[in-house]
Amino acid sequence: MAHLFQVDRVKLLCSCGVLKPITAIYLCRHCLKLRCGNCVSHEVDTLFCPNCLENLPSTEARLKRNRCGSCFDCPSCSHTLVTRATSVQTTAPDDPSKTSSRKVYYLTCTRCRWTSRDVGLKDQTVASGGWGEQDNEHYRFLQFLMEHYRALAQAEKLEREKKRSSHRKSTYLSLSDKYSLPSLLGRKSLTPLSPYSPKGDASQISEMIPLEASSEVEGLPDDIFTEEVILSSVTNMEQRMASPEFQPETVTELYPLRKHILPKRSLRCRHCEHNLSKPEYNPSSIKFKIQLGAFYHVPEVRLVKSIVLKAGVENGVQISLCNPTPHDITLALLPFVPEAYLQAQQKEECSEGGLVTQGGLVRVVDIPRETSDLKLTGDVALPQGQVILAARDDTAEYDDHDAASAYKDDPQVVAWRRANKVGMNLLVTPHSDTTRVKIGLVLRYDYTNTVATATEARIVTLNVPIMIDVGPVSE
Amino acid sequence: MPFYESISGIGLKNEKNITIVLDFGAAYTKAGFAGEYGPRVITKSEVKCRETGKMVPVFNYKGEDELRHHLVDFIHKLYFRSLLVNPKDRRVVVVEDLLGSSLVRDTIASVLFRHYEVLSVSFVPSYLVAVMTLGCSTALVLDLGHNEARIVPVYEEVPILNAWQALPLGAHSVHSSLSELLLDRAMTICEGGEEQRLSAVMDELPDKILEDITVRTCFASTVERSNRLQNNKYDRSIEPPPPPPSIQYPLSGSHIMTIPGTVREMAAEVLFEQDRDNLCIPTMILNAIISCPVDTRKALAENLLFIGGLAELKGLKHRILAEVRALVTTPAYSTLLPSISFKLHTPPAKDNYVSWLGGAILGATEAVVIRSVSREQYLSRGCVPDWCNLFYNTRDERDQKTL
Numbered sequence: 001m002a003h004l005f006q007v008d009r010v011k012l013l014c015s016c017g018v019l020k021p022i023t024a025i026y027l028c029r030h031c032l033k034l035r036c037g038n039c040v041s042h043e044v045d046t047l048f049c050p051n052c053l054e055n056l057p058s059t060e061a062r063l064k065r066n067r068c069g070s071c072f073d074c075p076s077c078s079h080t081l082v083t084r085a086t087s088v089q090t091t092a093p094d095d096p097s098k099t100s101s102r103k104v105y106y107l108t109c110t111r112c113r114w115t116s117r118d119v120g121l122k123d124q125t126v127a128s129g130g131w132g133e134q135d136n137e138h139y140r141f142l143q144f145l146m147e148h149y150r151a152l153a154q155a156e157k158l159e160r161e162k163k164r165s166s167h168r169k170s171t172y173l174s175l176s177d178k179y180s181l182p183s184l185l186g187r188k189s190l191t192p193l194s195p196y197s198p199k200g201d202a203s204q205i206s207e208m209i210p211l212e213a214s215s216e217v218e219g220l221p222d223d224i225f226t227e228e229v230i231l232s233s234v235t236n237m238e239q240r241m242a243s244p245e246f247q248p249e250t251v252t253e254l255y256p257l258r259k260h261i262l263p264k265r266s267l268r269c270r271h272c273e274h275n276l277s278k279p280e281y282n283p284s285s286i287k288f289k290i291q292l293g294a295f296y297h298v299p300e301v302r303l304v305k306s307i308v309l310k311a312g313v314e315n316g317v318q319i320s321l322c323n324p325t326p327h328d329i330t331l332a333l334l335p336f337v338p339e340a341y342l343q344a345q346q347k348e349e350c351s352e353g354g355l356v357t358q359g360g361l362v363r364v365v366d367i368p369r370e371t372s373d374l375k376l377t378g379d380v381a382l383p384q385g386q387v388i389l390a391a392r393d394d395t396a397e398y399d400d401h402d403a404a405s406a407y408k409d410d411p412q413v414v415a416w417r418r419a420n421k422v423g424m425n426l427l428v429t430p431h432s433d434t435t436r437v438k439i440g441l442v443l444r445y446d447y448t449n450t451v452a453t454a455t456e457a458r459i460v461t462l463n464v465p466i467m468i469d470v471g472p473v474s475e
Numbered sequence: 476m477p478f479y480e481s482i483s484g485i486g487l488k489n490e491k492n493i494t495i496v497l498d499f500g501a502a503y504t505k506a507g508f509a510g511e512y513g514p515r516v517i518t519k520s521e522v523k524c525r526e527t528g529k530m531v532p533v534f535n536y537k538g539e540d541e542l543r544h545h546l547v548d549f550i551h552k553l554y555f556r557s558l559l560v561n562p563k564d565r566r567v568v569v570v571e572d573l574l575g576s577s578l579v580r581d582t583i584a585s586v587l588f589r590h591y592e593v594l595s596v597s598f599v600p601s602y603l604v605a606v607m608t609l610g611c612s613t614a615l616v617l618d619l620g621h622n623e624a625r626i627v628p629v630y631e632e633v634p635i636l637n638a639w640q641a642l643p644l645g646a647h648s649v650h651s652s653l654s655e656l657l658l659d660r661a662m663t664i665c666e667g668g669e670e671q672r673l674s675a676v677m678d679e680l681p682d683k684i685l686e687d688i689t690v691r692t693c694f695a696s697t698v699e700r701s702n703r704l705q706n707n708k709y710d711r712s713i714e715p716p717p718p719p720p721s722i723q724y725p726l727s728g729s730h731i732m733t734i735p736g737t738v739r740e741m742a743a744e745v746l747f748e749q750d751r752d753n754l755c756i757p758t759m760i761l762n763a764i765i766s767c768p769v770d771t772r773k774a775l776a777e778n779l780l781f782i783g784g785l786a787e788l789k790g791l792k793h794r795i796l797a798e799v800r801a802l803v804t805t806p807a808y809s810t811l812l813p814s815i816s817f818k819l820h821t822p823p824a825k826d827n828y829v830s831w832l833g834g835a836i837l838g839a840t841e842a843v844v845i846r847s848v849s850r851e852q853y854l855s856r857g858c859v860p861d862w863c864n865l866f867y868n869t870r871d872e873r874d875q876k877t878l
């Protein structure tokens with residue numbers, strides 16, 4: 001209940017059918033519809049290291065396997081490692097009596113005290129970039145294997161193309177086609193015969209020697225029945241899966257992990273391909289170039305105070321409405337009828353589907369509609385008539401003069417008015433046999449669209465369905 | 476129009492569009508890029524439930540909608556936390572279990588195509604691609620996964636589906652057996668220092684702890700010791716073998732549990748105890764071989780491949796092989812499988828991502844282009860081809876007609 005925006009009490013119904021709090025909803029200014037994380041397309045915008053806040057271009061990130069070149073995580077507890085410098089005494093090889101001191105570096109974890117020295121890793125002579133990568137022991141075999149299958153698949157593809165162009169009727173149904181990928185290996189014999197076979201393939205194919213099965217398998221270590229186990233010397237699953245390719249079994253095999261980088265995401269409306277959110281490039285900036293959060297474009301509804309409703313009678317519930325835009329907003333509250341809403345949605349879907357096939361140019365891939373729990377457990381009497389929400393004005397807060405007088409408010413509708421906020425009273429009657437009251441309403445308001453390319457009128461009327469969890473019912 | 480068609484234009488070697496390879500498991504999901512030698516991430520198959528906010532297994536679902544929500548959120552995490560590439564207009568290879576549910580398969584396809592707008596999806600059979608990692612074409616694949624142990628023999632690149640075997644003997648069954656044994660035998664030391672039975676302190680152990688104990692302390696014992704332990708159960712005069720050392724295991728809330736050595740040794744015995752139908756892992760292997768055509772049996776027995784995370788359990792591979800060799804000399808099998816020898820492969824990967832690796836090898840070839848379903852094809856048809864759906868199997872003939 002303590003959440004500033006009452007995320008679990010007041011929810012907006014997104015155009016995809018999901019109920020989400022205003023903080024998780026966007027308003028596409030081109031389609032003029034609500035969108036949410038479920039129905040927009042997400043994109044990786046920029047990549048950065050969360051520790052050193054360095055940007056990584058995507059090509060570099062790919063080469064570095066999405067890991068930072070200079071930061072490390074502890075392989076034991078995944079905390080960030082720090083580089084420690086110490087100096088060591090070394091004796092000159094030609095004259096043992098002369099000693100010199102040299103700076104060396106090692107990695108250490110300030111949380112669990114793991115150090116790269118614990119596991120026998122040599123200290124580095126440079127402060128960063130010295131730690132090498134672990135090598136996959138099967139590297140060479142796998143390299144040949146990949147080449148081998150690539151060549152085979154290439155040959156198979158050419159074979160297919162030839163077959164298709166020659167219009168030959170296949171008289172049988174190949175068994176291997178039926179149950180598997182048509183046998184890449186079964187057709188091995190065809191490869192050398194293919195006139196298209198790329199040169200040099202034969203040599204590559206021959207270099208791959210299949211693995212041999214063996215009749216001997218490593219059993220248990222002899223001392224397993226007698227040796228005490230030190231639990232902390234055996235790695236747990238998290239430690240193993242932190243380096244999936246190697247999966248160390250004992251802590252002596254732990255190797256510093258390069259820090260995984262993170263993306264900044266941008267969001268795009270599926271229907272019009274416009275960005276709904278695009279972050280700034282700089283990793284240390286938390287600002288956005290584009291941010292069409294509903295929070296900035298849809299009047300925010302909050303419950304003024306949380307109450308316990310009485311069963312079977314009308315309860316007064318006060319909500320507040322807040323205008324986040326720099327334009328005055330005229331709004332009205334309308335009843336929300338889930339059945340009618342769903343029907344309208346279905347109709348719209350049909351007509352949209354028709355458009356797509358006719359146009360054929362941009363094909364919108366629609367996600368399946370979500371079904372949310374739209375069951376209302378209370379009736380609400382809404383105040384009739386329109387209200388004007390004053391534009392948001394950051395200087396207004398310092399003004400003391402009474403705003404209320406400027407608007408000729410109907411006291412039946414407006415309970416109070418302060419700067420860009422208005423309070424309204426609703427009368428809620430809980431349905432019988434319910435313990436928690438949920439009401440619905442549609443917020444109809446005039447939105448001033450500031451999009452430069454908007455072809456429609458600058459001021460458009462939007463309908464935003466809202467579900468409010470008013471609170472529990474007492475007997 | 477042929478359903479499978481090569482989509483030219485976007486080459487596989489085009490670095491920007493490297494294919495994604497996904498292997499969804501009941502317990503762990505492996506994800507990475509085609510052409511690489513290991514997955515980028517092996518993560519627990521868990522998502523935050525949209526209603527309760529608690530972490531729940533992806534493949535625990537009450538209906539299609541819930542499964543879809545789980546998959547949308549889970550795949551989002553894979554792309555935007557681990558792979559860090561745009562899903563849109565990129566190919567995906569999904570390593571699938573031939574014996575898996577078609578609802579899961581259809582939902583995966585729907586989520587990838589509709590939510591993530593991927594360029595194409597190809598489902599590749601896990602058993603087949605696992606064999607590809609060996610560079611050979613024949614092997615009897617035993618997948619020791621989380622919920623089940625499954626066998627599909629692959630002969631000359633063709634999965635022999637009518638010989639499949641599956642039993643609910645996966646890591647999960649080891650965990651349950653461990654839990655039972657611990658509640659029966661383990662002691663705990665509380666803060667005050669007094670000793671109590673574990674069952675007096677708690678009545679069940681969380682899955683995470685059971686997995687941790689299994690992974691870090693348990694092992695599969697030898698045949699000889701196991702027999703002595705069994706005999707001791709029925710006849711107390713037979714000496715049980717001296718138990719392996721016990722282990723002090725810290726539990727939450729300042730309890731320290733003492734795991735008896737015998738528990739460490741016996742947790743994995745469930746895999747070898749024959750059930751009511753006299754079935755266990757060794758019998759599964761022999762039954763699978765027997766269900767295969769006679770002329771394939773020798774080759775299959777000499778090319779066993781054990782995959783799946785449970786195969787990492789210390790001593791397990793050795794034990795299975797020993798049990799199989801002993802079992803084949805018993806009257807039930809000796810006449811059917813005379814003079815047969817067994818050999819085991821060591822895959823060029825950790826056991827739990829062998830299938831993923833196979834998918835990554837195949838995903839780096841043109842083969843994946845030819846056998847994938849493109850987004851256009853999927854959207855116009857609304858489903859993915861299924862290997863058991865004849866509509867798609869008679870493809871060559873239909874190709875001819877449309878030409």
Ligand SMILES: Nc1ncnc2c1ncn2[C@@H]1O[C@H](COP(=O)(O)OP(=O)(O)OP(=O)(O)O)[C@@H](O)[C@H]1O
Binds near residue numbers: 499620622647783784
């Ligand atoms: N490196 C490892 N060492 C020890 N145990 C492991 C290792 N990797 C996995 N396991 C164990 O093996 C079990 C099965 O892992 P696996 O990844 O094969 O499951 P899965 O693929 O999700 O299951 P399924 O194939 O049934 O869907 C896990 O529960 C885990 O406890």
Ligand SMILES: [Mg+2]
Binds near residue numbers: 499500501620783
């Ligand atoms: Mg698996």
Ligand SMILES: [Zn+2]
Binds near residue numbers: 018034036
């Ligand atoms: Zn939405």
Ligand SMILES: [Zn+2]
Binds near residue numbers: 053070
């Ligand atoms: Zn960094």
Ligand SMILES: [Zn+2]
Binds near residue numbers: 074077079109111114
């Ligand atoms: Zn640490």
Ligand SMILES: [Zn+2]
Binds near residue numbers: 031273
């Ligand atoms: Zn839009």
